[in-house]
Amino acid sequence: DQQVKQNSPSLSVQEGRISILNCDYTNSMFDYFLWYKKYPAEGPTFLISISSIKDKNEDGRFTVFLNKSAKHLSLHIVPSQPGDSAVYFCAASVGRTYKYIFGTGTRLKVLA
Amino acid sequence: NAGVTQTPKFRVLKTGQSMTLLCAQDMNHEYMYWYRQDPGMGLRLIHYSVGEGTTAKGEVPDGYNVSRLKKQNFLLGLESAAPSQTSVYFCATGDRWGSEQFFGPGTRLTVL
Numbered sequence: 001d002q003q004v005k006q007n008s009p010s011l012s013v014q015e016g017r018i019s020i021l022n023c024d025y026t027n028s029m030f031d032y033f034l035w036y037k038k039y040p041a042e043g044p045t046f047l048i049s050i051s052s053i054k055d056k057n058e059d060g061r062f063t064v065f066l067n068k069s070a071k072h073l074s075l076h077i078v079p080s081q082p083g084d085s086a087v088y089f090c091a092a093s094v095g096r097t098y099k100y101i102f103g104t105g106t107r108l109k110v111l112a
Numbered sequence: 113n114a115g116v117t118q119t120p121k122f123r124v125l126k127t128g129q130s131m132t133l134l135c136a137q138d139m140n141h142e143y144m145y146w147y148r149q150d151p152g153m154g155l156r157l158i159h160y161s162v163g164e165g166t167t168a169k170g171e172v173p174d175g176y177n178v179s180r181l182k183k184q185n186f187l188l189g190l191e192s193a194a195p196s197q198t199s200v201y202f203c204a205t206g207d208r209w210g211s212e213q214f215f216g217p218g219t220r221l222t223v224l
């Protein structure tokens with residue numbers, strides 16, 4: 001039973017446009033969320049996080065939105081660049097504990 | 113700084129063989145983790161350590177053992193490899209409980 005779901009396995013976006021990656025979760029106890037980016041043959045790298053006390057967190061071109069009532073979070077990348085092409089994982093935890101539950105990932109391709 | 117390194121990068125084993133994966137970090141982080149990533153699934157936690165000399169089970173610990181004799185190294189052992197252990201293994205570190213995690217480049221293991 002996937003507690004963290006990324007229902008879109010892949011997404012293609014034109015350079016300069018907005019990329020929106022979605023993540024849904026089922027456990028209402030989750031209160032800390034992270035996004036990781038992964039290039040081929042490399043380990044995931046941390047991108048951005050959000051606590052459930054917020055509904056938005058911004059870091060440069062990356063913004064994460066959290067909708068607790070819908071149990072949904074999204075990552076917005078504006079503007080998208082070819083270097084953003086990677087697999088993006090969302091992860092969730094109950095409190096800031098070691099036990100992150102990861103989604104299955106969304107492969108983003110930014111077309112030049 | 114090398115960050116988090118993993119040895120080896122690739123390995124092919126026959127069923128029943130044993131091997132040890134090495135994770136080394138120069139970040140002076142207390143916490144270290146071993147994950148596996150399988151197609152269509154997110155990263156799943158195998159074992160983790162909260163400091164030198166400590167280890168604990170994660171989500172999918174069966175068939176694996178770990179040791180943390182030195183702060184900078186975290187070893188993952190397979191005593192009798194099975195085809196179900198074919199996967200990509202990632203080591204990660206963290207500098208405090210629940211912080212973002214820093215991942216190594218991964219080890220691709222195939223068990224025939």
